Amino acid sequence: MPAAAKRRRVGVAVVGLGGAVATTAAAGVEILRRGTNRMDGLPLAGVSVPGLCAYEDLVFGGWDLNGQSLAEAAAEHRVLNDNQLDETAPALAAIRPWPAVASSAFCRRIEGANAREAKGHRAAIDAIIDDLMRFKAANDVDDVVMINLASTERTPADSPALRTPEAFARAVAENDLSIGPAMLYAAAAIEAGVAYGNFTPSVAADAPALAEMARQRGVPVAGKDGKTGQTLMKTVLAPALRARSLHVDGWFSTNILGNRDGQALEDPDSLKSKLGTKGSVLDSILGYRVEDHIVDIRYYRPRGDDKEAWDNIDVSGFLGHRMQIKVNFLCKDSILAAPLALEIARVLDLAKQRGEGGPQEQLSLFFKAPMTANGRAPEHAFHTQERMLQDWLGVPAPAAAAE
Amino acid sequence: MPAAAKRRRVGVAVVGLGGAVATTAAAGVEILRRGTNRMDGLPLAGVSVPGLCAYEDLVFGGWDLNGQSLAEAAAEHRVLNDNQLDETAPALAAIRPWPAVASSAFCRRIEGANAREAKGHRAAIDAIIDDLMRFKAANDVDDVVMINLASTERTPADSPALRTPEAFARAVAENDLSIGPAMLYAAAAIEAGVAYGNFTPSVAADAPALAEMARQRGVPVAGKDGKTGQTLMKTVLAPALRARSLHVDGWFSTNILGNRDGQALEDPDSLKSKLGTKGSVLDSILGYRVEDHIVDIRYYRPRGDDKEAWDNIDVSGFLGHRMQIKVNFLCKDSILAAPLALEIARVLDLAKQRGEGGPQEQLSLFFKAPMTANGRAPEHAFHTQERMLQDWLGVPAPAAAAE
Amino acid sequence: MPAAAKRRRVGVAVVGLGGAVATTAAAGVEILRRGTNRMDGLPLAGVSVPGLCAYEDLVFGGWDLNGQSLAEAAAEHRVLNDNQLDETAPALAAIRPWPAVASSAFCRRIEGANAREAKGHRAAIDAIIDDLMRFKAANDVDDVVMINLASTERTPADSPALRTPEAFARAVAENDLSIGPAMLYAAAAIEAGVAYGNFTPSVAADAPALAEMARQRGVPVAGKDGKTGQTLMKTVLAPALRARSLHVDGWFSTNILGNRDGQALEDPDSLKSKLGTKGSVLDSILGYRVEDHIVDIRYYRPRGDDKEAWDNIDVSGFLGHRMQIKVNFLCKDSILAAPLALEIARVLDLAKQRGEGGPQEQLSLFFKAPMTANGRAPEHAFHTQERMLQDWLGVPAPAAAAE
């Protein structure tokens, strides 16, 4: 890089800034800034494309119902080890979330005092836009992207209010109850021309009204629900089973996790949102319906952020003979998620520079339920998604290969 | 298909015709011929390309040290269920292996009376060519392909005899001990212009001398070592780990199996051949060396042909945090292998019709150690291999999708 | 045994005679009768105690909602292999269940035409007693025991009717809705002086009213819920963890099964009965409450009667360091259960000969929720239960050792 070139700085405005994924992402950028040479977990670490903001040049701000500083929040989540907490404490202590827009009707198990007095939907959207403008100005960044890393909300009732930009505008004016906080944040981003990525299973920019608005205004949006553990495995294994014509008779998936996200999923309504994004992946890849596809998620405290997933796959092979594949993934939820959130932010910022608006399909490989343009069905096969992003970036081969 | 078109018939001359994989393949074709509608396990069942011989039009013959009929052999292997054995018994009883070319120096644990009196390498090659000619004539087939499904041989000592066609010819004349049975069969195929596929880990057409001979004479060859279970999983998972920049710190693989192939692998020399083809896959896909990559294979009788594999993968993710993935594959060895042997035969036959000679890289996805042309490094990533075959076949999408 | 001694013959009157466990038990006895020498799975096969009826001398009869013959029923359950079905078909075809006493209020997912016209509780009890008398007379047996192998019923609402024999008698007269079919069968057995064993989680002889009645009348009763798979493992492992002072931080158990019992457990009320008997085992053995003890059961058709259980145990050891134990049990539900049902019948018959009435604690090792006398807490540790039975039988060492 020519020494003279000014480096691009990008502000990342996070919904749920005090959460496990968000604090891990912010702490990780701080550790990268301080000069580690290990880039594990960052899928695009090896990619060098003009305009792609460096990790160290991402600046964090955002909203959370919990008003504690990111240093305090990170210490509570127990994702980072003691050295990492110590090293990042000074920088994270300086970041404190802005008051949040929330609704207990949309996410029951999460509470927090750091909420904005809500005077209706319009006022909420405007306040979010204000926050975005202030954030941008205060940090001297080239641009801002918004990433939703908040607790999972329940799926809203199907409502005409969510179908067209016009209906949505009316519903905002009327404080329609089918509009939840995630949608208000997304609407604010789109109105403000701020690229928006949704790492949660909550309905937001994927509501048809908002997707259309993003398209009309040329704002890049992407989502939803980060693909980190079990669903990642599913979208890696299922294409291979299909390629070998091994028929999937059943697929049983169960998960235990003990972090705050797991606690939020104890609310059956939030769980439903999560199961929704996990469900259709398999049938779409295989080309037929797997009736015995079961997904369980259980809150189990001994594990904290160390999620564990079991998959059992029953397949039929040649001449109808039956076989089983079992996968046991002992993962770290936020460790897998945080770097993906960083990549989504960087690619969305690049998309905006390239003048691309509406759903960004090239980001499909980071999501369980990828948003698509023009009513296309989403692509779920992992390696095909990988190629989509490589093609869009204009890089020849898997980035991580450059080790 | 226009009713008038004469259907292509192809003879499959199998080395190791009485083995578990071979008898399963032959029985499977018989069951397909009798009209089942389940095509599970056959990767190219949905592919329709001119010249590709139908499964039902494959005709089986071949050599085995064991002279019993295929019906008797299949009953001993206990791969098929009782109904399937009954249904195929009449057809399989009519097939009896030809006397084999063998060498106890190359494969210790396997014995059998059905061996040809060996009067030196040249005589052996000529006898095999004779067998091929007689087989072709007797069955009124359009062409013949040879598939090696015999017991794993030990790796030959590195010898100049295997480096060039000329050296090989001299070594044949001198009955050089570095030439084993698998190479004699392969040499016979190539001399006879018969396409050759090697499903075993034994050195055969991949000896540089024979690969060059195949190129010079325009005979398609492919190999080696069918990719059915654990290595298949490895080449499916490793590309995804790389795409997510999850660093592989170690990969421990162990297997138990109780069939005759497992027994043959109790000979440490044969085991070495097998571990050889399993070893390099990982480093090649990941782009770095995994020092703690361990592969164990153990003969364990309670399982018979039901092989079981465990994989434990240790990975490092974002900020150096460690995670584990465990895969437990309860597979049926020959059930996975037999359909691949059928596809290899069909594609080799098509390659010969298309006039392509030498190593057939488009068959990489069926092999643990794919042969390549022009000294290229083999492609191991499963989905890339899949695309290579699709491109060569000229089909747009994964064949099996058409369910 | 002196040749002259007349062998004891015992009738086993089974509630749910057409079920998977019952048909496997009946078929098994037929196979033993025909002279197999494999006694696998029969815990007391090596025990020789005067009065203990031989397996071959058990005679089967009983009730089922489904009126088909045991041969037809066994063929549907797909527990036995084809040879075993063939071998037992003639004998099983001759046994056809008697009309059942049932209530859709107590077990929703199970239907069947072979139901007795119910004219109130009293009439039902009398009819069951009649059946027992007729069964005994028709088969020239020395005595009869009743074993409940019917579908799991929902747990009845707590009701004063179930507390004392007197209240129960009044409730029978008034056709009180808190009395379900399992209790009617148990009451009939006790009234008729027929020993009663409950292999299901349904409330029956364990209702205080009936346990007291059994005590008063000197009828041996035992239950409940056969301990076959996951709970067996729990009661084997937990005592060892306690002996090593490994603290159980959490225990996650999940199950998939695809048989009719699994289907019945899709009814949340029946599931609750099952989870009830599975729940307290752990705390009782360990001596402290494991708050993160989770048990899931899921109906998953690909497996049929092949149940699969996963357990994950999180333990803390020396200096607070954490470890994990994972157990994966690929079992056959009815294959494990049927021999236990046989042993329960044989031991109950022996208890009656010995003049013992009321709950038979020596049978604890066969049950998830053992009934106890005198308000004692049940013993759950497997090896202690084993010793209890050995002591009662008067045998020195584990019976099965005599191999």
Added chain:
Amino acid sequence: MPAAAKRRRVGVAVVGLGGAVATTAAAGVEILRRGTNRMDGLPLAGVSVPGLCAYEDLVFGGWDLNGQSLAEAAAEHRVLNDNQLDETAPALAAIRPWPAVASSAFCRRIEGANAREAKGHRAAIDAIIDDLMRFKAANDVDDVVMINLASTERTPADSPALRTPEAFARAVAENDLSIGPAMLYAAAAIEAGVAYGNFTPSVAADAPALAEMARQRGVPVAGKDGKTGQTLMKTVLAPALRARSLHVDGWFSTNILGNRDGQALEDPDSLKSKLGTKGSVLDSILGYRVEDHIVDIRYYRPRGDDKEAWDNIDVSGFLGHRMQIKVNFLCKDSILAAPLALEIARVLDLAKQRGEGGPQEQLSLFFKAPMTANGRAPEHAFHTQERMLQDWLGVPAPAAAAE
């Protein structure tokens, strides 16, 4: 405890004091001394028997080939967490191992400079006795016990020298090569009247000559090979399988571990010693020979001290139907071992106070290959072993229950 009673203090002289198990034990006692209230992992924490020395009153000394202080050694083993290392560093820094008696012929992969100049076997034994006397005097302890926690030695060739005390004495005088270091340490302990426990698989006090010497001199000895992980599980599960008459058709066990002990086991001769003690357990418990019993141990660095074991058990149940049980134990090797070493030391000290000499069978539950008196076969079933210790201690129920 009456305030006036002087507390018993016991010196623990450890062979291999700088090893992972030894440093964990020493650090653990220091942490207990500083007042933790968590007694996890200590099987006898709840037992209160007169004469049983408190954990805090154990004093550590011993030999190691590696001369670094225990603080340095503990830091290298990475068994304890950072807090625990910090907390114990001052105390452990003050302990430095005495020069060791060693032989590269008996343990190839382990090196170290801290070796005593060996002038023959007799001189070595005398030097060890000197060390013991000095240790006792310097620390004002009531008595001393010796525990062998050194690297696994190879199994010595069968030799008459090891059969009787007299032959052994002659062999010592003649510096016979069949006598290895572990035997010299054990001989020194017995000569010095110091109770001796062998936590390693090396041959030591179990050589008939030394066992007899211990009996004659009334010195308590116990061993060998601590039962911590996979073998523990085996001796817990196998008795239950026998109690249920589930026939074990095969048992496949494999282990990965990356600590120094794992490295030592890369030497095939040391591995043989280990496999020896692991092998016979199963047949002894089941009462028949399991031919397909396989045990693998593999050095795999990513895990360090976090050993992982897989067990696959194939069983046949009722009517010959086959089932599988799989156990995956993610354990911490030294965390499991260290508290057992402490208990062995405490019980040996108590045995000496009670005047019991020779093999101490009541310690069987801590060993893979328990030493027995009078040529009895060892008891392997875990729960029977537990009762043996309880009976000997005179406590009614499992100690750990008192939570």
